[in-house]
Amino acid sequence: xxxxxxxxxxxxxxxxxxxxxxxxxxxxxxxxxxxxxxxxxxxxxxxxxxxxxxxxxxxxxxxxxxxxxxxxxxxxxxxxxxxxxxxxxxxxxxxxxxxxxxxxxxxxxxxxxxxxxxxxxxxxxxxxxxxxxxxxxxxxxxxxxxxxxxxxxxxxxxxxxxxxxxxxxxxxxxxxxxxxxxxxxxxxxxxxxx
Numbered sequence: 102x103x104x105x106x107x108x109x110x111x112x113x114x115x116x117x118x119x120x121x122x123x124x125x126x127x128x129x130x131x132x133x134x135x136x137x138x139x140x141x142x143x144x145x146x147x148x149x150x151x152x153x154x155x156x157x158x159x160x161x162x163x164x165x166x167x168x169x170x171x172x173x174x175x176x177x178x179x180x181x182x183x184x185x186x187x188x189x190x191x192x193x194x195x196x197x198x199x200x201x202x203x204x205x206x207x208x209x210x211x212x213x214x215x216x217x218x219x220x221x222x223x224x225x226x227x228x229x230x231x232x233x234x235x236x237x238x239x240x241x242x243x244x245x246x247x248x249x250x251x252x253x254x255x256x257x258x259x260x261x262x263x264x265x266x267x268x269x270x271x272x273x274x275x276x277x278x279x280x281x282x283x284x285x286x287x288x289x290x291x292x293x294x295x
């Protein structure tokens with residue numbers, strides 16, 4: 102596996118509108134560092150074992166003022182073509198109409214609608230969109246740490262479960278070939294935009 106994905110999504114606490122123009126970024130603007138972030142997923146196979154896959158690419162932006170977390174916004178974008186299960190054949194199947202239908206729906210997107218502080222952590226409510234369908238979800242983004250290393254950085258992780266049938270992906274559910282519930286994990290490193 103090129104990188105261990107986590108879609109089941111290693112969690113989504115980050116806002117990706119468009120990249121701010123040079124000189125336009127403020128102190129509360131953050132970018133997802135795709136080289137140090139991951140999204141992975143886990144699903145039950147044949148009812149007897151867990152199978153884990155990943156997405157090799159994740160991007161996004163977050164607006165976050167530590168003094169006013171409720172004003173935060175998060176957008177995370179994951180290209181479906183970056184799915185990586187250590188099998189080209191399986192990756193191709195996941196991209197077709199049985200699952201993500203990547204030709205018509207090339208991205209998975211999480212966009213926040215509300216944020217609440219929970220100590221250092223954040224409770225983020227938003228719309229998760231994939232395979233052409235959207236569903237409101239709420240997740241907790243746990244603060245992992247912060248540092249001033251090659252710019253200001255902060256990290257968050259989130260792990261949550263979705264039902265893929267809510268997004269029209271029912272292949273293998275009947276008969277138990279593949280579970281309906283998918284655990285997603287987002288491990289996101291944010292760097293302050295310049």
